[in-house]
Amino acid sequence: MASNAVASQTGRKKVAMHDGFLKHAGFRWLKISSGIILLCIVSYIFIDVSPRHNGGSWYGYTLGTIGALLILWLTMLGVRKRAMTSGSWSLKAWTSAHIYLGLSLIVIGTLHTGFQLGWNIHTAAYVFMMIVIISGIFGIYFYATIPDKLSDNRDEMTETEMLENLRSLDRQLHESAQPLSAEHAALVLQSLEQDPFGGGFMRRIAGKYPDCATRIAQADLRRERAYQPKMGGDDPLDKVDALLEKKEATLARVRRHLRLKAMLQVWLFIHVPMTFALIGSLSAHIISVFFYW
């Protein structure tokens, strides 16, 4: 009975546990990739290539062929990810393999060079490869850490809700600002007319918006009213001030969200184009080697 209970417990655990692309199938691809890396290093050390290790020896050709095929297969993730399936060749399994085999490419590629680097297209291909891999490592880091932060920041709001929230605040601001003088209205209008999603790439990735009109409007209004006596009653500026503060809080959340999402995506803007630069230079590398044979 006891053993049955343990078995059923572990069985349930297996099903219930969320298993990310890094830990997939008990780190299966990490193990495979480590094996490949170890095999490459050991064989590199023990195989005697004359006169010295270089890409043109039989060993170099072997590593080069493996590396080139691996690069093409890794690139296929872009095709594969658009078709989700489950099972041992699920997209998750594929991603896990993509990550760990991609990392093993550092060793395969470097050993293929035989550490002979220079100012030529062969090294260019190597550099492109390393850029792709390093950007991929950033990607892994971002994918492993950012979703939690995103979820914390969203506080169960959807992106649509965030936008609606902004729109609603804008409407309220617009409404509350109706009685204001032209000068005050202009300040509020600045806030309304500024694109909350604007500001360009650098603003977005840094999450810093020094020209935020909402903050400027609020600061200007407060500066102006700082020494004014509170008259009591219904000052429309009080409401506007409260709304501006709400809007600023919402904007801060939206901007954090935009920054995190930008980080989730930005590495791909290097990873993907550089992959194609790599494939181009890899083709040039292979063709040139046989062209000037």
Added chain:
Amino acid sequence: MTFIVRQIATTADGREIVRSNPFDSDQIGIGRSTENAIHLPDLAVNPDHATISKREDGHIVVESTSGQNFTLDGKHRVSVTIDPADGAELGFGGHVIIVGEEEGQILFTVKRVEALSDSAEDRSESTLYTLQGLLPGKRISAWGFVGLVLAAFLIWPIYTWATYRGVEERPDQFHADTMWSSGALSQAHHSLEGDCQACHVDAFVTVTDKTCLTCHEDDAHDHAKPDRLLTARGGPEGFEKIGAAFASAFNKPPGRCVECHTEHEGAGAMEPTAQKFCADCHEGMDGRLTDTKLENASDFGLEHPQFRPAVLQKPGGKNPPRKRISLDEKPTEYNGLKFPHDLHLSKTGGVAQMGRRLSAKYDFGPSLVCKDCHTPDPKGVRFEPVDMQEDCGMCHSLAFDEIGGTVRTLRHGEPDMVRADLRAYYRSTRPTRPINLGGMKRRRPGASNDIRVASDYARAVQFRPSRANLAINEVFSRGGACFDCHGITPPTARGRVDFGIKPVTQTDRYMHNGWFSHQAHNDEECTSCHTADTSNDARDLLLPGIKTCRECHGGEFQKASDVPSTCAMCHDYHADEGAPWLIKEQQKDKRKKPDKKIAQR
């Protein structure tokens, strides 16, 4: 009723709500304030922005009261006059007021055309939170990079190659195909750095020997016949087959110059060819090249056959017959001379004593040593042939006469001249004249004695020339000056004295396929390799065997030995008579060193 203000509002689902209000006044206000007839809930509009008044002629005047302007058909204005019959569009902030006439009344249709705020505008939520539009698209930059890289790294170099085909020498400028170079060329080929096609002539065809031989027509001696070389090397084994498969798939025949002389390995001197290249063929070669006379060799310390010097078979002539015999067979060599080394090197005895007596004149030590007779050649590699007059004549004098303090010697190497000189000597000199024939004679009693002395002397004078034959006989026979060292051929007939000297051939180099420099071994005693001090026969071949060499020289990887030695230390692939390439390189380095010292001062 003068004015009708028609407000059009749009609900969230896009429906339009129209409200019309008539105003019976000649002037109405426009502004954000609710007191205005045309109330625009728009923060861009002044609370009291403008007024509209009707003129007598039916025209209306729109005039800004706040100083803020408005637009008329898109143009900024502060005051305009409009004929309602013509119509117009006034713009205040995000609102437009369309002026028109309807049934004789002036109609203002008020509509919000701009969104209330930026966030209220229509947005595609699928891309709103992405980086789309902020960075160049991934797809466009991916294809851009592919195109750029292929154009720069592939098409441009191929274009360069195509345009310089068949051109003898490229102009001195940047050539795109140099981007393909996997590394700098060696020092010797540095001038070809920009001229890829000097070696890489045809596309997808490997560098051929022909291009190498364009320049290296004199110094690239064949090591062996190409077909035998390939047989000796054997086919690829194990993983080597991978490389061979690539090579054959891409038209790369084996056995070319560049297989050993790898290029693009970086500037500086070309890497010396590794021992493994030698061992590739010579290790277990008899298994592949079954008819070879060569024994297997893979490493000097581990597997190398005993030396097989070219031993002289018969002295004499320009090219005397020689035969390569292994030192294990203890070959002897007769070179035409008699010379017991032990006698001459002995620390005691007549030779040593004579040396000591002549030491002041010839700089001999307490006994004779090798250098007293053997002179190194100018480069110190081997020894000059022993020269009789120079190296032996100090003791082995050929003097036979003295005239006025000048010593006459027999001519070495010319037996005819020896005979002639001796004959001349006996012909031109007289026997010693008895004292009794002179004025100071001491007489003995009786005249017969005088007569006998005179007649004896006369007979001696008469027969003196014939004594020459006796002297010649003695010189060429046992105990004579020639016989001591040379083999003598006897006279052609009894009574004759036409003795001959057997030919002598001194060997200056025994190993023609290997290199040995005595100078490189200066620190050693001669006798540590050549056991001359115990050799009592000139036929002893005093060459040391491989065992002696291995006392210091180990194989390439026997780092514990005094001198780990590669094949190239003694052998050359493209061998000529001189030192191997490696040794020449070392000597170059040595020559360079003193310059550096001078520079430091």
